[in-house]
Amino acid sequence: LYWSLEPDRQTNSIAITSHILYLFSDVSRSCRHSRLRQISCSQIRQKKQRRKMAADAADAGEKISVVVEFSGGLEMLFSDQRRHALSIPAVNKDGKPATIAFLIDYLCENTMKDSRKELFVLDGHLRPGILALINDADWELEGEEAYEVQSGDNILFVSTLHGG
Structure with missing residues (x-):
């Protein structure tokens, strides 16, 4: 309706x-x-x-190329590397297109070397206080975790909770 x-x-x-x-x-x-x-x-x-x-x-086992960047202290969780060029599966385990939620899980399972995953995710979702930008636009404008990742996307995660 x-x-x-x-x-x-x-x-x-x-x-x-x-x-x-x-x-x-x-x-x-x-x-x-x-x-x-x-x-x-x-x-x-x-x-x-x-x-x-x-x-x-x-069916083809296709991959999506994305650039993921971390700032505001989050890079410490990802081997002290700010920029990661990744090839992720084009679809999730259910056969649906890869979304930001899938990318966050993928990052935790495959890219994050630090054991403190709770500093990045909380209850399976991006932790409050972390700003996510998709191609330089706030992820809230793009549908947040439901946004379907496209090849060539630039995803930036910035922690707004850091010392100074």
């Missing part, structure tokens, strides 16, 4: 309209009447296309 604001030309006001979007195997059938539905359907198509590409990548 989606809500949208639409102008009402007769009363010169704005009306709140609800739209129900049913997901059929033929997505275009559910996209006929509303611009909002068209936007949603295009997003659904893109997601299906990305999943198909991820499944194809899993």
Whole structure:
């Protein structure tokens, strides 16, 4: 169920309209009447296309090249190295595209040499007080842990909790 604001030309006001979007195997059938539905359907198509590409990548054992950088003291957890050029699997264990959440787990399991993982993750999520930037943009703008990592991405983790 989606809500949208639409102008009402007769009363010169704005009306709140609800739209129900049913997901059929033929997505275009559910996209006929509303611009909002068209936007949603295009997003659904893109997601299906990305999943198909991820499944194809899993079959091929494809890797994604990313650059991961650490600052604000986090580099101490990663062999005192600020910049890591990594090749990570294009898909996670479930066959879904690699996300930032997957990258964080991958970093903890494969790149972090320090045993103090709790300084980077807390309950399986990035620890509060660590700023994450994806291609120089705050990760909150990109969907946080749900962001699907693309080849060539530059991910920066900065600890905002450090001495001075």
